[in-house]
Amino acid sequence: MAVQVDLDDPRLVACTSRVTDPAQAVAELAAAIGSVRLAGALLFCSNSYPRAELARELALQLPEIPLFGCTSAGELADRGYDTNSIVLIGFPQDVFSMASLRFDDLDHFEAQAAQGAIRHLVAQERRRQVGNDKPHQVALFFVDGLSHREELLTMTAQHALGGDIQLIGGSGGDGLSFRNTAVLHDGAFHADAAVIVLLTSARPLHVFCTNFYRPGPSKMVITEADPETRTVYEINAAPAAAEYKRLSGNPSSVLDAHFFAAHPPIVRTGGQVHVRSIQSANPDGSLTFYCAIDVGVVLSLGEPVDRVSAMEQLFADIEREVGTIDHVIGFDCVLNRLDAEDRQEAHAVSQMYVAHRVFGFNTYGEQFRAAHMNQTFTGLAVGR
Numbered sequence: 155m156a157v158q159v160d161l162d163d164p165r166l167v168a169c170t171s172r173v174t175d176p177a178q179a180v181a182e183l184a185a186a187i188g189s190v191r192l193a194g195a196l197l198f199c200s201n202s203y204p205r206a207e208l209a210r211e212l213a214l215q216l217p218e219i220p221l222f223g224c225t226s227a228g229e230l231a232d233r234g235y236d237t238n239s240i241v242l243i244g245f246p247q248d249v250f251s252m253a254s255l256r257f258d259d260l261d262h263f264e265a266q267a268a269q270g271a272i273r274h275l276v277a278q279e280r281r282r283q284v285g286n287d288k289p290h291q292v293a294l295f296f297v298d299g300l301s302h303r304e305e306l307l308t309m310t311a312q313h314a315l316g317g318d319i320q321l322i323g324g325s326g327g328d329g330l331s332f333r334n335t336a337v338l339h340d341g342a343f344h345a346d347a348a349v350i351v352l353l354t355s356a357r358p359l360h361v362f363c364t365n366f367y368r369p370g371p372s373k374m375v376i377t378e379a380d381p382e383t384r385t386v387y388e389i390n391a392a393p394a395a396a397e398y399k400r401l402s403g404n405p406s407s408v409l410d411a412h413f414f415a416a417h418p419p420i421v422r423t424g425g426q427v428h429v430r431s432i433q434s435a436n437p438d439g440s441l442t443f444y445c446a447i448d449v450g451v452v453l454s455l456g457e458p459v460d461r462v463s464a465m466e467q468l469f470a471d472i473e474r475e476v477g478t479i480d481h482v483i484g485f486d487c488v489l490n491r492l493d494a495e496d497r498q499e500a501h502a503v504s505q506m507y508v509a510h511r512v513f514g515f516n517t518y519g520e521q522f523r524a525a526h527m528n529q530t531f532t533g534l535a536v537g538r
Contacts, residue, residue, distance in 0.1 A: 165480050166536060167186065180215045184215045194220040194252035195245065197338055198225075200226060201334070203240065221339075222296065224515070226241075227299075234505065234508050235503065241515065255275050263307065268307075268310050290358060293352055295307075295321050296324065296325075296349045301348070304445070311350055321522070325517050330488065360535045361523075365427075367458055368459055369454035374419060376451045384443040384444070395440065402417045409435035411489065411492055420453060480538045481536055485521075487516065
């Protein structure tokens with residue numbers, strides 16, 4: 155059943171449906187929106203929904219609302235972590251405006267042309283906002299999580315946006331199937347595509363990115379790799395999968411998503427640490443990563459920090475930035491979720507998400523400013 159967290163205009167409208175029939179699910183979302191006039195809405199949906207039918211129902215029942223989003227590897231909904239659901243976050247027209255741009259055929263993405271298109275979008279929106287009291291802007295970004303193009307896309311987009319507009323977003327998923335991901339834009343789901351949404355508001359907008367791991371003592375040097383496919387063949391001059399298991403201290407373990415979540419490789423760059431998550435182990439003993447990887451990269455095996463304490467500190471910091479939180483649009487890596495579940499922390503994380511009005515989805519990767527991230531909790535906090 156759809157549950158609306160807050161319908162007090164001009165606050166965000168956040169609602170969830172778990173009905174399996176697309177027509178009934180969209181009807182629940184429409185009922186939750188009610189008479190609130192929206193500048194647009196984000197929509198994240200489980201891969202369990204038939205996409206063509208869902209898109210048709212959205213067009214029929216919510217024809218006046220521009221919708222942007224993607225398929226998910228899990229949802230952040232009205233009860234925290236969720237599955238087999240649709241999440242909608244609507245932005246009231248009185249205090250928000252939204253403008254968008256889609257890029258297709260990402261294998262042939264042209265950075266220079268894309269930068270020109272993004273700059274044109276920004277200039278158009280600035281002209282449209284002349285005289286309006288909407289001083290805050292961010293760029294929301296959604297990309298096909300199987301495109302392997304996030305690094306180039308993110309750097310290109312943030313460069314075009316300049317220093318005043320920060321980019322934040324996530325890579326769409328399909329559970330843990332890794333077969334068919336898509337973004338939602340202009341009334342349809344699109345594979346091999348990315349969408350950028352320029353969000354402008356009078357409300358405080360604050361982007362953030364954090365992870366819950368620190369570098370451990372075990373070191374890995376990538377000694378053979380194919381950067382184009384994000385495949386690593388050798389670590390420390392040994393077969394990649396076997397050496398990764400050996401360094402983890404579990405040489406007989408099965409390499410699956412739960413193992414990757416518990417033992418994330420970490421790279422240190424610019425004085426900061428970033429997770430470089432593994433997507434899959436391959437029959438030839440190689441490893442495929444969620445992110446760019448190359449020969450010579452030095453990694454450490456990550457160790458967990460106190461996730462709940464770190465999240466409490468994060469939300470305290472967010473409230474210092476924006477004041478009272480209206481909602482948080484959250485992009486939480488699917489490996490974060492698996493690790494929280496395996497460590498018996500998922501319930502506590504869900505409770506925290508509910509308390510701070512976090513709605514969003516579990517991703518195949520996160521975008522923060524000019525970087526493509528892995529195994530982070532990244533998001534946009536909207537103040538009241």
